[in-house]
Amino acid sequence: xxxxxxxxxxxxxxxxxxxxxxxxxxxxxxxxxxxxxxxxxxxxxxxxxxxxxx
Numbered sequence: 426x427x428x429x430x431x432x433x434x435x436x437x438x439x440x441x442x443x444x445x446x447x448x449x450x451x452x453x454x455x456x457x458x459x460x461x462x463x464x465x466x467x468x469x470x471x472x473x474x475x476x477x478x479x
Contacts, residue, residue: 452459 449459451457452462
């Protein structure tokens with residue numbers, strides 16, 4: 426999946442506020458874009474699932 430070939434989609438999520446706040450703080454402290462980190466996590470999950478099916 427190449428980001429340059431895909432448009433960005435805005436989504437609304439319902440998350441535990443404490444978890445979200447801590448993750449947001451973690452991202453800020455580590456100069457990470459929260460949305461990009463979530464995207465990477467989603468890709469990793471899909472890759473792991475695909476590896477398990479082989």
